[in-house]
Amino acid sequence: MSANVIVLQGLDHHRKGRLDQAEALYRKALAANPGDFDALNLLGALLIQRGAAGQALAPLTEATKLRPRNPDALMRLASVHRSLGDHARAERCYRKLIQIEPNFADGHFNHGNLLAAVGRIDEAAGAYRRCIQLQPRHAAAYHNLAELHCAVGQSEAGLGYFKTLLRLEPHSARAHLGLGLALDGLGRLEEALAANERGLALETAGNDIGAAAAVLGVRQKLCAWDGWTALRDRIGATPPGVSCNTMPFTLLAALDEPALHRRAAEDFMVGKRLPTRAPPSPARDARRIRIAYLSADLHVHATTVLMAGVLEAHDRSRFEVHLVSWGEDDGSAMRKRLKAACHQFHEVRQSPDIDVADRLRSLDIHIAVDLKGHTRGARPALLSLRPAPMQVGYLGYPGTIGTDCLDYVIADAFVLPFDQQPFYPERIVHLPGCYQPNSDARQAGDRKPRQACGLPESGFVFACFNNTYKTTPEVFAVWMNLLRAVPDSVLWLYRDNHAAGENLRREAEAAGVDPGRLVFADKVVLEDHLARIGHADLFLDTLPYNAHTTASDALWAGVPVVTCAGRSFAARVAGSLLHAVGLPELVTERPGDYEALALALARDPSRLAGIRDRLRHAVETSALFAPAATCRHLEAAYEGMYRRWLDGQAPEAFAVPAA
Known part of the structure; x- marks a missing residue:
């Protein structure tokens, strides 16, 4: 039986998914004729399909030597070089391919993927546009070009390409989710939510965790909580082996699950990193x-x-x-x-x-x-x-x-x-102390009267200036309990989009609280914010994503913060800040205790005044607001890392001793 017949038999098995039989036949053909181009090329393709790029390198290299102008072999060899981290050789293959077949749309597309992966954004965009010129209905090129624009903050351009993709694929989940991504980047959140909801409805079962997270993320920003808890719980129950397939940041504000946060980060990084190079070896006798x-x-x-x-x-x-x-x-x-x-x-x-x-x-x-x-x-x-x-x-x-x-x-x-x-x-x-550095040169502007901030002339002011996506239904329910329990009190919230404000007012009304008791503050320059926040009596933190910079701003302005510490990093920052200023009693560990403490402070003006006095003293004396002290601690950490490196030791956890 001739080698050609053996290759054809192997190809039949290959097309039917019988990879073991196909590989055996390709290798049999090569044993009979080591220079059989088709056997080499198809064996390389099969090994790529198996995820064995390293094994595919030799047959594909030999195939391209035999037929250096064959576009299929060049494309496959380029993909192998890329997967092995040899981007220079991969690019040479793509450039040669494009030179041989300048009108080969997929050649430009795959070249664009390589360029995007190595951060050559403008060149990647050019490659995708050339692909589209050659093949105007190349949906994947529109998708990748749109994502590329969104990733660099050009959401308007990304929106245009996603709209074209939607015309090509009106029932495609990725087109609707892409549209949602661009609209989100433009701040058109209600439209983004509608697009993401449609994408989730179209997504195939088992591949919908990313779509669910996209819906969840926009609902968080809008404080639109219909179905939010079910989505959160669904993502939290993602079984092992199923990709979380979402931006890890989204989950920090929804789930206090450190193990899930790690899984999401690991899943997100698949395909988003370049093969690791060996670390460099700078001079070990450096003066600095x-x-x-x-x-x-x-x-x-x-x-x-x-x-x-x-x-x-x-x-x-x-x-x-x-x-x-x-x-x-x-x-x-x-x-x-x-x-x-x-x-x-x-x-x-x-x-x-x-x-x-x-x-x-x-x-x-x-x-x-x-x-x-x-x-x-x-x-x-x-x-x-x-x-x-x-x-x-x-x-x-x-x-x-x-x-x-x-x-x-x-x-x-x-x-x-x-x-x-x-x-x-x-x-x-x-x-030592708190990891967060802080300025000792904050400057507050002139404080305007309460009325100018939308606050009533009298009454207790609960406040939270965290971004709206950090507010969860559970936290908001606690806040409504506090408003019902403290007559004439108001809740002063930062509003980064007007739709969220309207949704929160509706939630307040549903909880039996006058929506007018929610007062919204819009974005202002830092100096004006530091001036206005002093009107607050008590800052109420969020969980599972605490106040971070907003907590240190409040503390610097003399406003006590009540927090509920969770398990994850994001859920414990305010607690760290409060320990640093000597107010650990304001850190709780259960939502019920958080609510009880806030209520007790609101009902006990003298106790709250005492805490404010201690806080004012701490702002003047605490290392939290001493960047030079934080810098010395950071430098000690860097020196510890450096010493381990000099000694040839692997990185290991350690604590910087207090000075």
């Missing part, structure tokens, strides 16, 4: 430890409000500080302040991840500090490229990134006890 802080938020942003003083306090004789920015340049005083606070400021917004990693390697950075985690604008693929031998997560994300591309996560003994290590691939490092 070189630190690079990585972020998209190096402008006016909550992260930089907290971090600026720490960056300025670094001991420049012992540390060389680099800031790596891929966010907007807002031309603000904060941006100028940050540039002055470091040795070098690197603007890498237009640079691919590989180029950024190479730049940091060329600078011999010892420790890369990621300030983003899984928040909007993060670049986890950059971390997987190992730009530094030690990589650390800090401040920007209260959870795990879900892979070993971060060696450490910086926290404190309250927010992340060492018994939480099973939920973190990163090794936990404790700073």
